[in-house]
Amino acid sequence: MSSLSRDDVANLARLARIEMSEEELVSLSHEFTVILDAVARVQEVAGQDVEPTSHPLPLRNVFRPDVVLPSLLTEEALSGAPAQEESRFRVPQILGEE
């Protein structure tokens, strides 16, 4: 039986960049015990000899001609921006203070 502790969920939430309340961490860890049990059934039939399928179409290296087409204007691209400055996206600080 697989299970996830509250700390496991907290670590996954950090990796997925989602802040979570204590209550949510605890309740999700309970739910995951049930969900993981249910989905772990895939291991019953997934033998060594079975090739995995990542995609329904057997496509490989789909190319198109390298032609320049009209693209979004700067104003259009910025139209949904939460914040902008001098025709650019303004984002919070990315690098540390030091």
Added chain:
Amino acid sequence: MARALRAGEITSVALTQAHLDRIASVDADVHAFLFVDIQGALAQAAATDAKRAAGERLSPLAGVPLALKDVMTQKGVPTTAGSKILEGWRPPYDSTVVANLRANDIVIMGKTNMDEFAMGSSTENSAFGPTHNPWDLSRIPGGSGGGSSAALAAFEAPLAIGTDTGGSIRQPAAVTGTVGVKPTYGAVSRFGLIAFSSSLDQAGPCARNVLDAALLHEAIAGYDARDSTSINAPVPQVVTAAKSGDVKGLKIGVVKELNGDGYQSGVRTRFEESLELLAKAGAEIIEVSAPNFEYALAAYYLIAPSECSSNLARFDAMRYGLRVGDSEGASAESVMKLTREAGFGREVKRRIILGTYALSSGYYDAYYGSAQKVRTLITQDFDKAFQKCDVMVSPTCPTTAFTIGEKSDDPIAMYLNDIATIPVNMAGIGGMSLPAGLAPEDGLPVGFQIMAPAMADERMYLVGAALEAALLTKWGAPLLSKIPELSGR
């Protein structure tokens, strides 16, 4: 409607206005729409009327109004995918589906409600409140495309667009007594479809009868260089098939594993009755087995969350959508975390975390890797069965529409809704649901599912048209004529 438009008996403006009036009257009860584009719709309708008056050659559905699932971008029109994280966003571009609708002069009336990012089977996961089933307002209209199916059943729109990742077109169609088709993967471009699970997502037509669905299918399908998974081949002759409905000599395979235990008795009654009608129409009914279908649900709930955890990483509060906690000195990481906490609903978070886990080092082979192998086994089951039959059939859902709130605290019970629809997505083939009647015990619609091999979508329309015609003869009137009148306001 299309015929009346062509004959000049009605204008597109009048037809569109009548539907907008109906929306104004009943949508407070149904809540199928998140946004109604009154001005845009009437302008598009007027332009179509002008083209017709000028004698231009128009497409068969020109001037007919449509409801668009809110997961498709439409330039300048609010597009949320049912999520707070995109509330107020107006996309700067049209999806290919929208471009194709415009090219066919199909009038887009507004955006329909859905489970957040198409994750759900009831539309209860919408950040903007649930949609109600017009057959019984206390029940769910299916999901994720419950807004589109409810709009059809409530006569708010004659046509709608849905998207189907694990059944989000077919299950809503089944529980509302409407027709919904998931075409072969790659048949309809995904450009401008807000991605949930890229290897499973597929847009398709929703309508009140098989022929309308076929006409809409033909309007939106086709190769698109902007979607690298788009199929570069002619669109199957779905309209011809829907007009023919000739199933003489066709072999129909009943999936042994998608029937029996766990299926409501009224669902089974209607399913058996439909099989008899198809046999009477000249089809040969055989039984086929798909032993690995029982693992499809488990594999789906690993593959879809895995892909969504990656796809939804784009909602990072930087370029569009919600941004929370952007105070002086706040780091980008803290803004991302706070935004995603506030912007995503519970089911979305649950799936992102599950996907993050399934893809993480040390667990990848056991979960995501094994699920991909199950996908191969399911595809092989279909291949083997299609050597014996031309199409496969099953009930679309194990039960009729359940009550709003009934399953929202039990994710596993909720996921079981999709048990019969998921295999189709896993294999990338086509699936249709059409109404098979009402379950005697609760008087609610039952769906009949038809599955066809990849690139043979026309076979679903052939069988669908045959069954629809036989049922219409039996009933004397379409199923939706039995729907209770909405009081309106």
